[in-house]
Amino acid sequence: MRLVIATCSVDYAGRLAAHLPLAKRLLMVKADGSLLVHSDGGSYKPLNWMSPPCTLAASEPSAEQAEAGITELWTVTHTKTADKLVVSIYEVEHDSDHPLGIDPGLQKDGVEAHLQKLLAEQIELLGYGHTLVRREYMTAIGPVDILARDAAGGAVAVELKRRGDIDGVEQLTRYLELMNRDPHLAPVQGVFAAQEIKPQARTLAEDRGIRCLVLDYDAMRGMDDGHHRLF
Structure with a gap:
């Protein structure tokens, strides 16, 4: 420059x-x-x-x-x-x-990829006894963010968003329809996880039997100790 x-x-x-x-x-x-x-x-x-x-x-x-x-x-x-x-x-x-070199581009804090990595490392946030199968589990229409197993061995598909809206629920619904056709996976539970879930998205998810999980990004990356907060 x-x-x-x-x-x-x-x-x-x-x-x-x-x-x-x-x-x-x-x-x-x-x-x-x-x-x-x-x-x-x-x-x-x-x-x-x-x-x-x-x-x-x-x-x-x-x-x-x-x-x-x-x-x-x-x-x-x-x-x-x-x-x-x-x-x-x-x-x-x-x-x-001033030669600046190649710019790596803007990297937003708390993007879905980082949330996915953190949740994979802290898979117990889905519930006691959950284990990670893999990240980016491929389906015919794209990858579901996380495939896990619950304490009973049942398959759990997790779709992650920074802000969960109706489109995200629809996306997870399509994944679940395909995954439930696989006899090695079915029945597959759905978890819609986000830092913030809009009320309409929560209503739609719960109506379809999809569990909602709100993620505390700061706590997941060790920046917020909930045990020492007054509020």
């Missing part, structure tokens, strides 16, 4: 026209070719930008532009639309390059 702090003006020409008058701004040139123009305000949102695919070309100003104080012109052209973002640079205070 290239970071440039410069006194500049910016003009956008294309499906719409926009102009940013002369001021000191932060120009961010990313590895994907995009350019973002930021001010010292407005939170995360840039004042103007050009998204990829685009190309940036730097050029010398004309004699008239140079006389007005412009030292360099950046012309960013969108490859598909031919829209242009022209940055007229008057003075540069900072110019640096």
Whole structure:
């Protein structure tokens, strides 16, 4: 990523026209070719930008532009639309390059995959005597999150969600219909587990004989000791 702090003006020409008058701004040139123009305000949102695919070309100003104080012109052209973002640079205070490498992407805390891992490790949360058979048990229409056995040896299919709604119950219902056709598994109990289960989803699940389980994510990862809480 290239970071440039410069006194500049910016003009956008294309499906719409926009102009940013002369001021000191932060120009961010990313590895994907995009350019973002930021001010010292407005939170995360840039004042103007050009998204990829685009190309940036730097050029010398004309004699008239140079006389007005412009030292360099950046012309960013969108490859598909031919829209242009022209940055007229008057003075540069900072110019640096910072290779950031490949970004792993946003990893949300408490996602279903982590809940699945924690519940597999703490399978007793399903009830006394439960044992894990496997995670991601494959059916003809996709994998059910957890297959377990209860104390009596009966099969238990668990569908995990961060927030349990009706769609999740419907999904588990479809899994159960298929799994109950397998004589090696039937009868299969269903457990709908989530950090939060909406009332409508709970009503539907219980009407279909599916047990609901609310998971305390903090307690499961050892961050909440319920034995030492007053409330």
